[in-house]
Amino acid sequence: MTVDSARRHKYEIVAAGIRAMITDSLQPNDALPSERELMEIHGVSRMTVRAAIARLADEGLLYNVHGSGTYVGSPNLFAKAPKLTSFTEDMVSRGHVPSSRVLEISRTDASSKTASRLRLSPGAECTRIRRLRLADGNPMAIETVYLPGDVLPIEDFDARVSLYVQLSERGYEIYRAEQEIQAAILDAESSTLLGVPAGSAALEIDRIATDRRGLPIEYARTIYRGDRYSFQMAVTRESGDK
Amino acid sequence: MTVDSARRHKYEIVAAGIRAMITDSLQPNDALPSERELMEIHGVSRMTVRAAIARLADEGLLYNVHGSGTYVGSPNLFAKAPKLTSFTEDMVSRGHVPSSRVLEISRTDASSKTASRLRLSPGAECTRIRRLRLADGNPMAIETVYLPGDVLPIEDFDARVSLYVQLSERGYEIYRAEQEIQAAILDAESSTLLGVPAGSAALEIDRIATDRRGLPIEYARTIYRGDRYSFQMAVTRESGDK
DNA sequence: AAGTGGTCTAGACCACCGC
DNA sequence: CGGTGGTCTAGACCACTTC
Numbered sequence: 001m002t003v004d005s006a007r008r009h010k011y012e013i014v015a016a017g018i019r020a021m022i023t024d025s026l027q028p029n030d031a032l033p034s035e036r037e038l039m040e041i042h043g044v045s046r047m048t049v050r051a052a053i054a055r056l057a058d059e060g061l062l063y064n065v066h067g068s069g070t071y072v073g074s075p076n077l078f079a080k081a082p083k084l085t086s087f088t089e090d091m092v093s094r095g096h097v098p099s100s101r102v103l104e105i106s107r108t109d110a111s112s113k114t115a116s117r118l119r120l121s122p123g124a125e126c127t128r129i130r131r132l133r134l135a136d137g138n139p140m141a142i143e144t145v146y147l148p149g150d151v152l153p154i155e156d157f158d159a160r161v162s163l164y165v166q167l168s169e170r171g172y173e174i175y176r177a178e179q180e181i182q183a184a185i186l187d188a189e190s191s192t193l194l195g196v197p198a199g200s201a202a203l204e205i206d207r208i209a210t211d212r213r214g215l216p217i218e219y220a221r222t223i224y225r226g227d228r229y230s231f232q233m234a235v236t237r238e239s240g241d242k
Numbered sequence: 243m244t245v246d247s248a249r250r251h252k253y254e255i256v257a258a259g260i261r262a263m264i265t266d267s268l269q270p271n272d273a274l275p276s277e278r279e280l281m282e283i284h285g286v287s288r289m290t291v292r293a294a295i296a297r298l299a300d301e302g303l304l305y306n307v308h309g310s311g312t313y314v315g316s317p318n319l320f321a322k323a324p325k326l327t328s329f330t331e332d333m334v335s336r337g338h339v340p341s342s343r344v345l346e347i348s349r350t351d352a353s354s355k356t357a358s359r360l361r362l363s364p365g366a367e368c369t370r371i372r373r374l375r376l377a378d379g380n381p382m383a384i385e386t387v388y389l390p391g392d393v394l395p396i397e398d399f400d401a402r403v404s405l406y407v408q409l410s411e412r413g414y415e416i417y418r419a420e421q422e423i424q425a426a427i428l429d430a431e432s433s434t435l436l437g438v439p440a441g442s443a444a445l446e447i448d449r450i451a452t453d454r455r456g457l458p459i460e461y462a463r464t465i466y467r468g469d470r471y472s473f474q475m476a477v478t479r480e481s482g483d484k
Numbered sequence: 485a486a487g488t489g490g491t492c493t494a495g496a497c498c499a500c501c502g503c
Numbered sequence: 504c505g506g507t508g509g510t511c512t513a514g515a516c517c518a519c520t521t522c
Contacts, residue, residue: 009490009491009492010491010492011492028455029455034506034507034508035508036506036507044492044493045492045495046493046494047289047491047492047493048491048492048493050508050509051491051492053508060418063454063455064507064508065454065500065501065507065508066499066500066501066508067500067502067506067507067508067509068500068501068506068507068508069501069506069507069508070507070508071455073456074452074456074457076361079420081323082324082477083478083479084479085479119318174479175305175478175479176302176476176478176479177476177477177478178318178474178475178476178477179474179476179477180472180473181423181445181474182445182468182472183425183426183443183444183468184443184468185427185441185442185443199441200427201425201427201443201444202425202443203424203425212305212307213271213305213316214271214315214316215316224425226424226425226426230424231422231423231424232420232421232422232423233420233421233423234418234419234420234421235324235325235326235419235421236325236326236418236419237326237327237416237418251509251511253510253511276487277488277489278488286512287511287512288512288513289510289511289512289513290510290511290512292489292490293510295489306488306489306490307488307519307520308488308490308518308520309488309518309519309521310487310488310489310519310520310521311488311489311520312488312489
């Protein structure tokens with residue numbers, strides 16, 4: 001039984017019902033009952049059925065064919081579209097146990113580049129946190145985070161608590177980010193920290209994270225070991241169209 | 243005037259109207275008229291207004307705050323969520339002129355890895371196309387594409403026409419893909435082709451592309467010059483939730 | 485308390501697919 | 504042609520923010 005009585009919205013109940021129907025008795029590319037049939041099955045209006053289906057289609061669990069029907073997606077397509085995650089969340093979702101070692105916490109004046117990324121005036125105060133990030137106790141990445149000074153003053157940072165949780169507690173809710181993924185080669189210092197030979201391949205991910213209003217909250221540069229980390233995602237054609 | 247009389251759906255007309263309103267007279271974080279007001283302005287029902295707003299919010303142009311209003315997003319957040327693009331489309335959107343040089347076209351028996359990626363039986367026939375990809379005449383990437391033999395027999399391939407167009411003409415509509423982005427280091431052959439020193443950093447993007455039903459159509463491995471190419475995208479938190 | 489977006493109903497017509 | 508998903512209407516109540 002997948003009944004979840006704690007759900008608040010009807011479309012969530014319907015979505016759960018469809019999920020159960022798929023795992024119980026449907027194969028990839030099988031047709032779902034029509035939207036009108038699902039209305040009667042769940043005793044809801046068509047819009048509610050469609051809201052549930054839209055949700056599941058976003059996840060790649062279903063796909064629609066206009067004029068024909070709604071079908072079950074293929075199992076190898078369940079990989080989800082990329083979303084904004086902290087290192088901690090990312091590692092947990094990959095089945096690793098995350099941890100970290102603080103390399104540096106300091107208050108600095110923003111460089112012109114950092115200032116423009118965080119939309120601060122040049123030379124404004126910011127907090128810089130550099131950490132070695134580990135997965136299952138093994139070095140995975142080196143992360144350098146810059147925060148505007150008033151977002152998280154250096155003296156308030158608690159190394160034992162997830163950064164995103166600390167930010168949330170102070171009223172800064174990260175919502176959106178722009179990321180850039182580049183290839184890099186490890187220098188002597190980084191390769192030593194990560195425990196690989198100098199000159200090894202690495203993945204560098206730069207991120208500017210903002211709240212809903214577009215106010216920059218975090219600029220992070222993370223250097224991942226190329227031999228242990230890759231970035232995976234599902235993409236579709238005609239993103240907004242359809 | 244942004245009036246587009248050729249639009250088919252009402253929500254597209256409303257969306258165009260909101261777009262014009264933003265560029266004409268609104269600043270980031272300004273509030274939009276309420277949904278009820280927009281109903282009257284455009285003479286449509288509320289659901290139509292909401293469909294238009296949802297569209298624009300997906301693009302990052304707007305954001306909603308429950309109980310408060312709908313607001314204009316920040317201009318630096320207009321970068322869009324990643325979507326499935328061919329090399330040609332990707333380069334054009336970056337403002338480059340794409341071209342390519344065919345290095346190899348052959349019919350091969352799928353290796354066990356390739357076969358499993360394309361969901362073929364091991365040793366099945368497939369078409370392999372290896373091309374040097376250029377942007378503005380300069381080497382940018384080396385792309386190796388594998389297609390199931392019945393999707394595009396080797397003798398039907400036309401090097402002068404975009405691969406995705408050829409596939410579409412044969413009834414294979416690519417819709418979705420899973421991509422993996424990794425760090426790599428160029429070997430002697432690749433670095434020569436790309437015109438950079440051996441040992442340079444590179445970005446490797448592996449892609450399995452399928453149609454709506456999840457049927458694999460293409461497996462592509464592309465090695466990009468690390469000094470000229472980076473992968474950029476916008477991500478949000480709580481992808482499906484909200 | 486008033487106004488906002490979020491969910492939901494019970495209908496309707498249209499565009500498209502397959503027989 | 505009937506059945507399907509896509510769009511749309513004109514209402515309603517709820518959850519939340521703001522004052």
